[in-house]
Amino acid sequence: xxxxxxxxxxxxxxxxxxxxxxxxxxxxxxxxxxxxxxxxxxxxxxxxxxxxxxxxxxxxxxxxxxxxxxxxxxxxxxxxxxxxxxxxxxxxxxxxxxxxxxxxxxxxxxxxxxxxxxxxxxxxxxxxxxxxxxxxxxxxxxxxxxxxxxxxxxxxxxxxxxxxxxxxxxxxxxxxxxxxxxxxxxxxxxxxxxxxxxxxxxxxxxxxxxxxxxxxxxxxxxxxxxxxxxxxxxxxxxxxxxxxxxx
Amino acid sequence: xxxxxxxxxxxxxxxxxxxxxxxxxxxxxxxxxxxxxxxxxxxxxxxxxxxxxxxxxxxxxxxxxxxxxxxxxxxxxxxxxxxxxxxxxxxxxxxxxxxxxxxxxxxxxxxxxxxxxxxxxxxxxxxxxxxxxxxxxxxxxxxxxxxxxxxxxxxxxxxxxxxxxxxxxxxxxxxxxxxxxxxxxxxxxxxxxxxxxxxxxxxxx
Ligand SMILES: [Fe+2]
Numbered sequence: 001x002x003x004x005x006x007x008x009x010x011x012x013x014x015x016x017x018x019x020x021x022x023x024x025x026x027x028x029x030x031x032x033x034x035x036x037x038x039x040x041x042x043x044x045x046x047x048x049x050x051x052x053x054x055x056x057x058x059x060x061x062x063x064x065x066x067x068x069x070x071x072x073x074x075x076x077x078x079x080x081x082x083x084x085x086x087x088x089x090x091x092x093x094x095x096x097x098x099x100x101x102x103x104x105x106x107x108x109x110x111x112x113x114x115x116x117x118x119x120x121x122x123x124x125x126x127x128x129x130x131x132x133x134x135x136x137x138x139x140x141x142x143x144x145x146x147x148x149x150x151x152x153x154x155x156x157x158x159x160x161x162x163x164x165x166x167x168x169x170x171x172x173x174x175x176x177x178x179x180x181x182x183x184x185x186x187x188x189x190x191x192x193x194x195x196x197x198x199x200x201x202x203x204x205x206x207x208x209x210x211x212x213x214x215x216x217x218x219x220x221x222x223x224x225x226x227x228x229x230x231x232x233x234x235x236x237x238x239x240x241x242x243x244x245x246x247x
Numbered sequence: 248x249x250x251x252x253x254x255x256x257x258x259x260x261x262x263x264x265x266x267x268x269x270x271x272x273x274x275x276x277x278x279x280x281x282x283x284x285x286x287x288x289x290x291x292x293x294x295x296x297x298x299x300x301x302x303x304x305x306x307x308x309x310x311x312x313x314x315x316x317x318x319x320x321x322x323x324x325x326x327x328x329x330x331x332x333x334x335x336x337x338x339x340x341x342x343x344x345x346x347x348x349x350x351x352x353x354x355x356x357x358x359x360x361x362x363x364x365x366x367x368x369x370x371x372x373x374x375x376x377x378x379x380x381x382x383x384x385x386x387x388x389x390x391x392x393x394x395x396x397x398x399x400x401x402x403x404x405x406x407x408x409x410x411x412x413x414x415x416x417x418x419x420x421x422x423x424x425x426x427x428x429x430x431x432x433x434x435x436x437x438x439x440x441x442x443x444x445x446x447x448x449x450x451x452x
Contacts, residue, residue: 011372013257014451015451016256016257020257020259020392021259021260021261021391022391023392028262028389028391030388030389031262031389031391032309032389033308033309033310033389033441033442034308034309034388034441034442035389035391035441035442036394036441036442036449037446038449040449040450040451041416041448041449041450042450042451043450043452044372045372046369046370046371046372046377046412047335047369047372048330048369048380048382049382049452051322051334052322052332052347053331053345053346053347054332061282063281064281064282070281071281092254092255092257093254093255094253094255103270103271105269105270113266114269114277114278115265115268115269115276116276116354117265117266118266129278130269130270131270132270133270167261167263167264167266167267169270173332173333173334174334175322175384175395175452178320180262180263180267180386181258181259181260182261196261199391200261202259204256205256206259208258208259209258209259209261230258231256231258232257232258234254234255
């Protein structure tokens with residue numbers, strides 16, 4: 001343990017269920033029969049929740065965080081606007097979360113996913129797979145290179161479209177921190193129309209999923225940058241916790 | 248004015264959507280050559296200690312239809328009740344066991360399968376033993392926040408009857424939704440029902 005880190009002793013901060021989407025959001029039609037109707041049962045964290053799997057940096061391939069190249073043929077590259085997506089994974093106390101596995105997936109520049117169940121007419125890009133992953137550094141920093149995904153229509157209402165977005169899956173240090181979310185792009189006029197974004201009623205929480213254009217970190221003549229910070233649940237570090245065995 | 252707590256707020260969850268496979272199990276959905284194998288596809292090696300078990304099941308919606316675009320993850324202790332985690336301080340877990348598995352539902356049947364070992368006993372935060380259990384996390388299109396539940400073992404009647412989580416459920420009639428069914432030697436089925444009469448107990452952990 002580093003000397004500037006507080007010992008971790010307690011459970012994780014309770015999830016703020018007002019900030020998260022409700023399970024039942026009928027304007028997002030699929031949620032209607034997939035939403036539990038009984039209250040979630042609250043429980044104090046046990047070892048089963050405060051522990052989580054470990055992913056080592058050594059499992060990563062050189063191109064895992066480069067969606068522009070990781071599915072492309074030799075000398076080829078995905079078509080689209082070249083972008084860098086970078087940021088920090090923090091916990092609710094503001095500390096960076098090191099060694100956090102981030103997995104991302106997205107549509108190609110035309111809004112088409114490489115998936116058997118995808119039916120959008122937009123063209124596939126033979127050089128774009130759509131997946132990437134990385135592990136945060138000791139301060140919680142991460143970065144990807146990709147192409148800006150396109151908006152796409154989807155069967156929900158008669159004319160629903162998803163704004164451009166990148167799906168993020170995150171492992172913190174505990175199974176209690178497990179999170180899947182989506183990143184949106186500053187200035188996208190589709191955002192207010194999206195039924196999936198509107199599952200979140202807290203407008204502040206919506207803003208926190210929109211990545212700003214980051215001109216300072218834009219690589220001249222190469223790729224624009226978007227900065228996306230993600231916050232995982234924090235953990236109590238009070239010294240007088242009802243301590244768990246061996247912790 | 249008082250001092251500020253300066254706490255951040257957890258990022259809001261969004262559905263995993265129908266294409267979660269692309270990011271989490273790309274080889275399963277035909278995106279090959281990017282990662283050598285899908286993470287969580289294998290939890291065991293020949294050297295893993297403990298009783299081999301196989302768990303199969305489906306995640307079922309409010310109409311009784313299995314989800315065919317679901318993804319499940321499990322997290323469990325090793326055969327001695329130790330977690331293969333960086334913050335496991337009680338001892339060293341079996342180095343040949345990952346404790347973590349990930350499985351997409353079958354495109355046609357919706358069925359998932361985990362080949363793992365039966366976990367040992369893990370203490371509750373007050374030191375009382377918890378009955379052997381496996382933590383499940385379920386995401387899919389239409390699920391806005393990933394759902395947490397647990398599977399307990401049907402043959403552990405005494406341990407289940409004393410389990411600190413199971414015993415504190417107000418509606419004891421719902422306890423069976425958390426207990427797998429034995430379907431053969433070392434084989435269990437565990438269906439997860441998202442809503443309706445036999446709705447599985449989900450936890451706010
Ligand atoms: Fe999407």
